[in-house]
Amino acid sequence: MKNVLITGVDGGIGRVLALKFLKEGFFVSGTILADDVNWQDDNLKLFKLDLSQADSINKCVEDILNFNQTIDILINNAGILIDKEEEGVVVEKLRKTLEVNLIGTIDFTEKILPQVKEGGHIINISSSAGSLALVGSGKSHYPGHYPAYKISKAALNMYTRTLSFRLKDKVIVSAVNPGWVKTSMGGQEADLEPEIVADNIFNFAVSKPESGNFWFNGDKMPW
Numbered sequence: 001m002k003n004v005l006i007t008g009v010d011g012g013i014g015r016v017l018a019l020k021f022l023k024e025g026f027f028v029s030g031t032i033l034a035d036d037v038n039w040q041d042d043n044l045k046l047f048k049l050d051l052s053q054a055d056s057i058n059k060c061v062e063d064i065l066n067f068n069q070t071i072d073i074l075i076n077n078a079g080i081l082i083d084k085e086e087e088g089v090v091v092e093k094l095r096k097t098l099e100v101n102l103i104g105t106i107d108f109t110e111k112i113l114p115q116v117k118e119g120g121h122i123i124n125i126s127s128s129a130g131s132l133a134l135v136g137s138g139k140s141h142y143p144g145h146y147p148a149y150k151i152s153k154a155a156l157n158m159y160t161r162t163l164s165f166r167l168k169d170k171v172i173v174s175a176v177n178p179g180w181v182k183t184s185m186g187g188q189e190a191d192l193e194p195e196i197v198a199d200n201i202f203n204f205a206v207s208k209p210e211s212g213n214f215w216f217n218g219d220k221m222p223w
């Protein structure tokens with residue numbers, strides 16, 4: 001049985017993705033921010049994780065290592081968008097956004113890396129909002145909006161790219177734009193159902209794409 005580790009399975013894309021992997025016969029380790037999530041499955045193990053807290057990251061990694069499972073696929077899905085209505089940078093929101101979407105995600109990944117199997121796949125869930133190439137092109141988000149979120153995803157993309165070089169020929173590393181998805185983050189006016197997105201991400205995750213790229217629905221995206 002193959003193992004996937006997904007961060008942020010409390011709700012949104014992460015939860016539906018975890019359900020998809022369970023349906024496809026994977027053992028799923030999922031992290032939750034809430035103290036408890038009323039969800040059980042023989043092939044599911046939940047771990048508490050707050051990516052904004054170094055202690056929580058250390059404890060979560062320790063718990064996962066004690067559980068002693070190697071990881072075929074790691075999906076860094078957890079993330080926040082707290083400056084949706086802002087047009088300028090609000091430094092406290094930037095700090096918090098970077099703590100979760102970037103620094104916490106990197107800290108967690110680096111510490112869990114020894115558990116990722118050779119031939120495995122690490123996916124960082126990014127966003128078209130993090131594409132430098134698309135800013136102002138009309139294909140991305142209104143240029144002034146949510147700068148903290150955009151900065152965090154652009155930087156996560158750079159982490160993806162540099163990690164892919166470090167892990168060359170050992171582990172595939174990808175950034176994935178899920179599209180605009182109906183979740184608490186995306187809102188109900190979004191154009192994609194989480195189940196469709198989970199299917200797309202699953203199919204991509206089990207494929208063997210060229211490492212170090214930015215993807216949407218199996219097609220390369222510009223950084």
Ligand SMILES: NC(=O)c1ccc[n+]([C@@H]2O[C@H](COP(=O)([O-])OP(=O)(O)OC[C@H]3O[C@@H](n4cnc5c(N)ncnc54)[C@H](OP(=O)(O)O)[C@@H]3O)[C@@H](O)[C@H]2O)c1
Pocket residue numbers: 007008009010011012013014032033034049050051052076077078079080100125126127128177178179180181182183184185186187190
């Ligand atoms: N929805 C979209 O349209 C869209 C578009 C592009 C990219 N994305 C990306 O897709 C990923 C999933 O987004 P989503 O739409 O599913 O959002 P969501 O519904 O808000 O889910 C985000 C997940 O991250 C968890 N989380 C929040 N803060 C955390 C923290 N400090 N530590 C650990 N976990 C934390 C949440 O837990 P709680 O539920 O307990 O808060 C939840 O499980 C994110 O990386 C997001 O940036 C989404």
